[in-house]
Amino acid sequence: MENYNLMSWNVRGINKKNKQMLVLDVCRMNKIGIGALLERKIKGDKLKEFMETSFLGWNYYNSMRVRFCITGQEFCLTVVYGSNQLETRKELWFELANLPLPVKPWLIVGDFNAMFDPNDRKGGRSVTKKEIVDARNWLDLGLVEEMKIMGSFYTWSNNQDGVNRIYSKLDRIFCNEGWLDVFLTVTATTHWEVTSDHSVILLKQTGILKEGISPFRFYNMWIAHPQFRVTVLTNWNKTLRTKGRDLDQISWKLLRLKHELKKFNWRIVGDVVRKYEDSKADYQKTKSNLFNDPQNQSLCSAERASFLRFKRQEKIYGSFLRQKSKIDWLQFGDENSSYFHAHMKQRKKANRIASYVTEDGRVEDN
Known part of the structure; x- marks a missing residue:
């Protein structure tokens, strides 16, 4: 990830040409090398046409598990688009808990459509225990930990006015210990764009970790x-x-x-x-x-x-x-x-x- 960045973004449909150009501009400005576009609402020949015109020369995959190699280091990337239905999401947690990994470093990004904490929603109805229990049970397995993201805490808004405005934290990044062993200097940020009600999640390499001279420590x-x-x-x-x-x-x-x-x-x-x-x-x-x-x-x-x-x-x-x-x-x-x-x-x-x-x-x- 030294020369290009990784992006995850729920674009909420890219059928219109002007929105496709805006998405392409975001990728160009942020030097995206690996991008996950969620909820595209574009299929088949239209998807092929979109990639061949807007992202000429890019490899693309539709709902497949892909293994990447960055600066000589392989890692597994899992992109998640969670169901809006609580019962349907139970299958997601089961699959994530039992997913075989061909290499140890593992990164999970995407729109989970799930609450992990009572503070994950601001406005509207309060988060209930029923909403978070399945997500917390999966996280408590200890397979991964949530990465710290710099920027807006909430990643989705209903864009309503006044007291009707709701913010939620739906988009997240998780990584395992194997990822931290190899990609310690990769950081995550999030920022809002005008083309979607979801914010963009961006991962980038911040350079070689220079620790300098360590201060004296008595052991x-x-x-x-x-x-x-x-x-x-x-x-x-x-x-x-x-x-x-x-x-x-x-x-x-x-x-x-x-x-x-x-x-x-x-x-x-x-x-x-x-x-x-x-x-x-x-x-x-x-x-x-x-x-x-x-x-x-x-x-x-x-x-x-x-x-x-x-x-x-x-x-x-x-x-x-x-x-x-x-x-x-x-x-x-x-x-x-x-x-x-x-x-x-x-x-x-x-x-x-x-x-x-x-x-x-x-x-x-x-």
């Missing part, structure tokens, strides 16, 4: 390391070459200790995740060996030693995950580890500033 896991205390005391007790007041001396010592702890983390603590995985694999291997020869004292000692190494690395790894994710509780296991890694990716994406709105309303993303 609580260091305290559990047997060499931590010796490292700190040795560095702190060294004589300073500079002279000054007591507070100046403390400041210089802290600065020196900071650099020493950085080296301690690189050279001695090392890759916490890899060490945890290696110690776990080693412990599993020694348990398997002992199972085949349970009376072997040498294997018993090896199994005990590998267990202690694993528990030490498990404690360090747990402290690392808690601090990185800023969640206070953690119980070990593959599922919890996966959850914490996913949570850290979400925090990384949420903390990133990809664009901002100027005082005159322009969106800057450079």
Whole structure:
């Protein structure tokens, strides 16, 4: 998605020539490379004629599942146009929950015609629990998470006057953890156009993620390391070459200790995740060996030693995950580890500033 963008838009019919040109202009202005036009109300030969005249050279698909490849990375794109009927939409949630994916990165965009939250409608009747329960049950499966969209919260309006005006959030974007692994710098925006009562959803690549120099962070896991205390005391007790007041001396010592702890983390603590995985694999291997020869004292000692190494690395790894994710509780296991890694990716994406709105309303993303 480096050189072109992805769009999802409920155009509410494109049979008229002037509306087709307006849709084409939106695609040109936003440099659309992949576009999903929903509720086109144009079929058969007319659809073919529209594509060959307005979108010459484009590949197009009508209600098919398509796999795309962007900058060498494949991903699955699912475009949704949900039914207006609550009972009919139950089939949508079932299909989304059981959809086989040929590659892991998965993006879902479209007009769901469904409420996920009581605040998804403004004006008219209030959102009821019955309206949101099916959508929430699907989302609670944990297959995907909703992407944050910059721009208008509501994506549809009935365009009525005064107290009769209703706004709803019908158009959404969801992605899975595999998408965040590959396309962390893709951001979503929404804006209104004059040709439809739905807003346009636009996804674009905002460039390479440049994190710069990370600030110093004290990791609580260091305290559990047997060499931590010796490292700190040795560095702190060294004589300073500079002279000054007591507070100046403390400041210089802290600065020196900071650099020493950085080296301690690189050279001695090392890759916490890899060490945890290696110690776990080693412990599993020694348990398997002992199972085949349970009376072997040498294997018993090896199994005990590998267990202690694993528990030490498990404690360090747990402290690392808690601090990185800023969640206070953690119980070990593959599922919890996966959850914490996913949570850290979400925090990384949420903390990133990809664009901002100027005082005159322009969106800057450079």
